[in-house]
Amino acid sequence: MRWRWIMSVVVLLAGCASRTGDPAARPEAPTTSYLVKETTLVNGAVAVHLDIPFQPTGPKPAVIALLGDSHPIVAEGWVAVTYSVRWGLLRPPQPTPAPDQTVAGKWVLASPSADIIGQQYLRDIAATADTYLPAVIDWLVAQPEIDPTRLAIAGSSTNGFIALRAAAVDRRLGVVVAIAACGDYERFLQFSEMGMAGKPLALSPAYAQWLHSQEVISDPTQLTHAAVLMINRSPDPLIPVSCADETARVLTDAFTRAGVPQRFRYLRFDTEGHGVGGPELAETMAWLKQWLASPPSTG
Numbered sequence: 001m002r003w004r005w006i007m008s009v010v011v012l013l014a015g016c017a018s019r020t021g022d023p024a025a026r027p028e029a030p031t032t033s034y035l036v037k038e039t040t041l042v043n044g045a046v047a048v049h050l051d052i053p054f055q056p057t058g059p060k061p062a063v064i065a066l067l068g069d070s071h072p073i074v075a076e077g078w079v080a081v082t083y084s085v086r087w088g089l090l091r092p093p094q095p096t097p098a099p100d101q102t103v104a105g106k107w108v109l110a111s112p113s114a115d116i117i118g119q120q121y122l123r124d125i126a127a128t129a130d131t132y133l134p135a136v137i138d139w140l141v142a143q144p145e146i147d148p149t150r151l152a153i154a155g156s157s158t159n160g161f162i163a164l165r166a167a168a169v170d171r172r173l174g175v176v177v178a179i180a181a182c183g184d185y186e187r188f189l190q191f192s193e194m195g196m197a198g199k200p201l202a203l204s205p206a207y208a209q210w211l212h213s214q215e216v217i218s219d220p221t222q223l224t225h226a227a228v229l230m231i232n233r234s235p236d237p238l239i240p241v242s243c244a245d246e247t248a249r250v251l252t253d254a255f256t257r258a259g260v261p262q263r264f265r266y267l268r269f270d271t272e273g274h275g276v277g278g279p280e281l282a283e284t285m286a287w288l289k290q291w292l293a294s295p296p297s298t299g
Contacts, residue, residue, distance in 0.1 A: 033053075033054055034051050034052055034053045034054060034074050035050075035051075035052040035053075035054065035145075036049070036050065036051060036052070037049075037050040037052060037143070037145075038050070039139060041132075041135045041136065041139060042090075042131075042132060042135055043089070044086070044089060045085060045086045045087075045089040045090050045132075046083060046084070046085055046086070046132050046135060046136065047083060047084045047086065048081065048082075048083045048136055048139065048140075049081070049082045049083070050062075050079055050080070050081055050143070050145075051070050051073075051074050051079065051080040052074075052079050052145045053074045053075075053077050053078070053079070055077060056077050059144065059145060059146055059147035059148075060077060060078055060079050060145060060146065060147055060150075061077075061078045061079065061146075061147055061150035061151070061152065061292040062078065062079040062080075062081050062140055062146045062147070062150070062151050062152070063078050063079070063080060063081060063152045063153070063154060063288060063292075064081040064082075064083070064133070064136070064151070064152065064153040064154070064173075065080060065081070065082070065152075065153070065154040065155065066082060066083075066154075066155050066156075066159045067154055067155065067156060067159075067179075067276060067281070067284070068276070070082065072281075072285055073288075076285075076288075076289065078288075078292065079145060079146055081136070081140065083132075083133075083136050085128055085132055087124070090127075104117045104196075105117045105118060105189075105194055105195050105196070106193070106194045106195075107194050108121045108158070108194060109121055109189065109192065109194040109195045114196070114201075114202065115202060115203050115204040115207065116203070116204060116207050117189055117195055117196065117201075117203075118185075118188075118189050118194075118195060119207060121158075122185060122211070122214065125158065125161050125162050125165060126165065126214050128162050128166075129162050129165035129166040129168075129169060130165070130169055133153075133162070133166045133170065134166075134169070134170050137151065137170060137172050137173070141172065148172065149174070150174065150175075150292050151172050151173050151174060151175070152173065152174065152175035152176070152177070152288055152291070152292060153166055153167060153173050153175070153176055153177070154176070154177035154178075154179075154284055154288070155177070155178065155179070155181070156178075156179035156180045156181070156275070156276045156280070157179070157180045157181060157238075157239070157274065157275075158181075159181075160177075160178035160179050160180055160181025161178070161181045161182075161183075163176050163177065163178045163181070164176065164178045164181060164182075164183050164216050164223070164228075164247075165183075165214065165216065167222075167223055167226045167228070168216050168219075168222035168223050169222070171225050171226075173226060174225070174226050174227065174291070174296050175226060175227050175287070175288060175291040175292060175296070176223070176226050176227070176228045176229065177228075177229045177231070177284045177287055177288070178228070178229070178230050178231070179230075179231045179232075179276055179280050179284070180231070180232060180233065180236060180238070180239050180274055180275065180276070181230075181232075181239060181244075182230075182232070182239060182240075182243040182244045182246075182247045183215050183216030183217045183220075183247040183250075183251075184215060184217050184243040184244075184246045184247050184250075185211045185214065185215040185243075186201060186203075186208075186211060186215075187240060187242050187243035187246060188239065188240065188243045189201055189203075191240035191242055191243065192237075192238055192239065192240055192243075193237040193238060194238055216247065216250075216251070217246065217247055217250040217251075220250050220251050220253075220254035220255075221254055221258070223251065223254070224254055224255055224258040224260060224263070225296065226263065226296060227263045227264075227287070227290075227291040227296045228251065228255075228263065228264050228265075229264075229265050229266075229267070229283065229284070229287040230244065230247065230248055230251070230264075230265070230266045230267070231266075231267045231268075231269070231280050231283055231284075232244035232266075232267070232268050232269070233268070233269050233270070233271050233272065233273065233274070234268050234269070234270055235270065235271075235272040235273070236272075236273065236274045237274065238274045239274065241268065244266075244268070245268075248266035251264050251266075252264060252266070260296070263296055265287070267283060
């Protein structure tokens, strides 16, 4: 494992100042100072980056978030955590299918046959959530700048899938935001335009059994220790709203039966497309503020 410290000062511009006129009349841009800390784990295969605000002093909440700009997180006085998995160090290069080979699915779900559609994609999600993120968290909770009782994870698309699964397997994650993701893998594979696009799904028995062991709707009680926000777009062609709706239905029931219905919220926007916009980011920050101020009791 290697680590290094970097002192960094970042200037955040609230707006674009005019290049003309009296410079003294222009408002001074706000400046945020923070510490950068980095390490590599799992024999160099996982790289971790922390942006640590100097204020407030003492241990602070940490948010594992791959949503782009980390400045809003640091501005709240939280530690912003990003990570990357170097898959080339973890597995041999995968052969490229021959041009005339029949491949089921598209893009990340493309597979040699329909009965294992999306297998590599979902296995990478599982490996990240089950193995590599716990290693990241092990390192995080050992850092003096981090409050181990206030850990959150937020992600969209692939990272949204990872966020749900990671919190299900690691109770140290007490706050979760999953955007453009779901926990119903079979509906996702069947109805996503990347998958079967609505055609019948006929998975191999072994693959179907593995999927069932991974998706959070199979055992939603694994998530009820956390405060979970799901945000989806109903016209999203990549994440079918049916798989998001079913995930939300199952989680709503589980959180209600656990006596903590306030810990789960599902938002469905009518905005077209697949991604993260202003409304998603605003709701994410509001959820993090609500629950990091007073983390859920794990019972």
